[in-house]
Amino acid sequence: MSIVPTILCGGAGSRLWPLSREMHPKPFIRLADGQSLLQKAFLRGAMLPDVKEILTVTNRELLFKTEDDFREVNGNKIGTSYILEPFGRNTAAAIAAAALHIAKAHGEDAIMLVLAADHLITDQQAFADAVKQALALAKQGKLVTFGIHPAAPETGYGYIEAEGNHVVRFVEKPSLEKAQDYLASGRFLWNSGMFCFEAGIMLQALEQHCPEILAATAACIEASRLAEGKGFSQLDLDPDGFRNVPDNSIDYAVMEKSDRVAVIPCDIGWSDIGSWSALGELTNCDDQGNRIIGEALLHDVSDCYIRSDQRLVGAVGVDNLIIVDTPDALLVADKSRSQDVKQLYATLKAQGHEAHRLHLTVHRPWGTYTVLEENVQYKIKRIVVKPGASLSLQMHHHRSEHWIVVSGMAKVVNGDRELYVNTNESTYIPAGHKHRLENPGILDLVMIEVQSGQYLGEDDIVRFQDNYGRAG
């Protein structure tokens, strides 16, 4: 039997701003144990029996971050394949593409286990048991959903009314009153957004209930680029084709219409970590109910969640606040209003403010760079290059660069010269010089770059050759 966990890794995570950004969404947030939600989703799938490959559907721009996350935890070398979206098109398009891809690669009877990349499941054993039940139903041709026994009258989730594994009906996000009724009745489950089915059965259901989505997705895949290797495949969805796929959720498009749907009621320690309140609860609290990550000094403070990577946080006489400090942006919110953080995010996005999109530390295929200081005259970056990685062979028209290696060893192309720059050595790249930075070693290369020139924008770059397909 072939089971392919299919991780849907998308979403802005706008409610966890400023920790989450458009290019650093919720799946990449790390918990106290050092693992990201995405890594946890990967391991959740990888730890199941008979899993040899995990398929991830994600945004093209998040591929390198996703690969980095997987590399850290993929000890037993499970195959990783990717479907790369040029932009988000909701879950029906993502699942249709995944089903087409898996049916072709592994046959129509291959079983897909659709997992969200940004949920937390604390009881892996109960999860594995639920998956086992789901597999049995999937093999009978069912479209299986996972329903969570509700712990509170949440109004932010969809509900499933169930009798055993039978789905009576799906219900959209209810009013508080209805949610209380649902909770009291014992007949309703939270719709977790996880599914299990044979690829072929999903394709049949798409054909039956939303043939336009299936057809447009199939056409898009036809026009798309597929790269394959050993234990690796990467389907880069064609933007023009993908734009033709109707935007709909798999619940609307298929699940709520199909008579093949079944549900597995679960108690698996599930949370969608949908707000700072929810994320905060994962940190232990002190006697005053404060949950602290980082350095904080409190005077008469209670029930606060304080998270700071670098700065000291002093607080006096406050209660029930969320305080989240990042290098370029700070959030102070009343805990009861944590859902409204998404309003700030929406405003920042509408303003085109950089703080909605990027952190000061930006991930690149070769490593990261962090802007330490920036003004009209100069820009200072810390650049970390992974062992064996290389930046593109490039040139800038308007800026020259001073490179100082502070850890590791760099191999540098500087105009016509090729040289090694060791820790505590430096080199100077004049404007107009072709140059390249490479880490030939087995430890991270850390370099301080001081840029100087009349224009210091990231778009002053001409790439001649690039290991990651970004040249010309």
Next chain:
Amino acid sequence: MSIVPTILCGGAGSRLWPLSREMHPKPFIRLADGQSLLQKAFLRGAMLPDVKEILTVTNRELLFKTEDDFREVNGNKIGTSYILEPFGRNTAAAIAAAALHIAKAHGEDAIMLVLAADHLITDQQAFADAVKQALALAKQGKLVTFGIHPAAPETGYGYIEAEGNHVVRFVEKPSLEKAQDYLASGRFLWNSGMFCFEAGIMLQALEQHCPEILAATAACIEASRLAEGKGFSQLDLDPDGFRNVPDNSIDYAVMEKSDRVAVIPCDIGWSDIGSWSALGELTNCDDQGNRIIGEALLHDVSDCYIRSDQRLVGAVGVDNLIIVDTPDALLVADKSRSQDVKQLYATLKAQGHEAHRLHLTVHRPWGTYTVLEENVQYKIKRIVVKPGASLSLQMHHHRSEHWIVVSGMAKVVNGDRELYVNTNESTYIPAGHKHRLENPGILDLVMIEVQSGQYLGEDDIVRFQDNYGRAG
């Protein structure tokens, strides 16, 4: 007639942490008009008639910052003299030293106008009028205090019960009930901590009421170093001598005991800016009562004071908070608890935490340096050297330094070489090399320094020659 405004510039400003630090106390805080409280105190004195010199009593370590502040505003080149304390010893010692110094320099009938460096007075004309009245009484041999008509039943101030210019009695910080009574009676004034008297009269009063303070201070001055020049003098109090001076306030030591005391009731727009609430009120508020300095994005926020130099502050659903963000420390406090910020400061001081003492930007006689990033392997600083200024000729045992000039021109001694380093040029100082940095130009020199080595502490420095008396 010789009038010498005498500015007492001390205090930790612990209630305005994290903007104020031990080495950046309240007098140096800048208001919205760009002027520091200290500059305002200087101008307050300088704008009075017949003032040719201003004497400042301050901590030795604050001299260069004080001179920098005065230089910015001292357009008509009033003489500046200093009494430098090795540590704080309360107001009696400071005033005794000032009185001895002024009596010697200008005669016993020279009039001292004692001003606090960290108060705000918005009505300069009313202040000048009050000073005029005070001068008349001082010339009659009175020890004149300035009493502020109370605007509220403040419990943090001392009060003066007055009949006209006659002081009935001094009262210590009262209970709220008493303060309300005082306010209602119309007979009480706030004790502002400003005074006016002849130097000789103060010396007589010290001799009469606390001869041990006078004697110890006189002995200390005998043992101290005095440097004098044109329109300039600097008395560097001997630490051993100064330690022998009893610690007392001028109110306790003299004013409350003397029968020569008089009071000038004033309405001069006085505030001692004793808390973030008070400082916040100097910023205009929007329709929701929010007072913002810097970049902030608010959603359902009211009556907050938000101040951030660099970072974006997002706030949701909060009310009546003080949020103050600085490069290394953040404060979030309930506005009604703003007095308690000093508790945080006290804890940090007890811990020996750097955030109580210094900002990331540190002032030096030659300019400033700012730590941009620091870890075990390297440290990055932005160094700004004032035109004409020069760092000491120095050497480090354990670190080498990469210097990159990003603005202006540097004159550099590097081992046996002397060279000019222009904007966008760099030089490398190996460990063990004698070196010196100088700004020969007329614009600020801005340099990025990347330090690399096994030990990066500020104490790894050997100074061979220094323009500011810090060598050997």
